[in-house]
Amino acid sequence: MSNKKEYRIILSGGGTGGHIYPAIAIANEIKQRYPDAEFLFVGSKDRMEMDKVPQAGYQIEGLWISGIQRKFTIKNLSFPFKLINSLFKARKIIKRFKPNVVIGTGGFASGPLLQVATSKGIPSLIQEQNSFPGITNKLLSKKASKICVAYDGLERFFPESKIIKTGNPVRQGLLDIDSKRDEAKKVFALEKDKKTLFVLGGSLGARRINELIEKELDFILSLNIQVIWQCGKLYYDKYKIYNNTKHVQVHEFINNMDFAYAASDIIISRAGASSVSELCIVGKPVIFIPSPNVAEDHQTKNAMAIVNENAALLIKEADLEVDFENKFSQLILSVEKQNELSENIKKLALVNATKQIVDEIEKLLKN
Missing domain, CATH: 3.40.50.2000 (Glycogen Phosphorylase B;)
Structure with a gap:
């Protein structure tokens, strides 16, 4: 397969640096292999990814989405409206950009984006960073193509056949x-x-x-x-x-x-x-x-x-x-x-995590 292929790739994750920098590391590795690939990040409006992603040289669009609070607060009343709005915008983004693969690294925005992508049969990869996944990734895992993890024992939460232990991407x-x-x-x-x-x-x-x-x-x-x-x-x-x-x-x-x-x-x-x-x-x-x-x-x-x-x-x-x-x-x-x-x-370092994750993404692109 020629590395001149113009793949279109969406990465979604944000809220904290722990979700943003792994996504950027993955994008950088893909870009190194496929210089002509086109990238779009999808994050949450007013969160730090809206600054950090452009600083890394990538385009980003924001969804009107935030997490639901575990304790009841007045903010939770707006959550259904934000979710509906974000699902609608995610559909528009997917329809317009026509991605070959969608990658989620966690954060509020990855939920609606991956939900829409998987419902349309677009290959998707979840990069689960924690030893105990959140509810969004647990739900998304049922339809995701592959799930890259950093810890053992995640088959308690995800379909075992989809799990690949790679470690978490880090800054090179x-x-x-x-x-x-x-x-x-x-x-x-x-x-x-x-x-x-x-x-x-x-x-x-x-x-x-x-x-x-x-x-x-x-x-x-x-x-x-x-x-x-x-x-x-x-x-x-x-x-x-x-x-x-x-x-x-x-x-x-x-x-x-x-x-x-x-x-x-x-x-x-x-x-x-x-x-x-x-x-x-x-x-x-x-x-x-x-x-x-x-x-x-x-x-x-x-x-x-x-x-x-x-x-x-x-x-x-x-x-x-x-x-x-x-x-x-x-x-x-x-x-x-x-x-x-x-x-x-x-001794616990997994230094090749980013490369291994992109190897799995390549397999999705080839299918």
């Missing part, structure tokens, strides 16, 4: 961060004789992690540590004052994540699926603080899959007051423990 720049360490230290203007803590609360930020770092900042600095703190878009105005503190730099968002990872010695992170996959490849000692405010507590399940292999530490939000200083200081003071976690987490 992370595959060789060791060679970037010296340059990264310069980019972030870090001191060479201090260990660097990188605090990563997700693309939008994590309120409880930010509160923790603010409270424990003096303690952290007392251990001869410098801090790169990505506090997130929602919290930057509150925490940017700490840019005035020596050895602390606060960022709303970090675009050159490969340099941030390369410069770091210890990482504190949420346990979203994409972050977990990236951290396995990065191979640095990690303390996971999972968000308890996600469906089925899937971040804790993601983190425990790593912790159970003695490859990371975990502190629950409810235990931060009691456990943080003790666990953090023990890790900082034990080079042996740092090396052990680093070696073990690297």
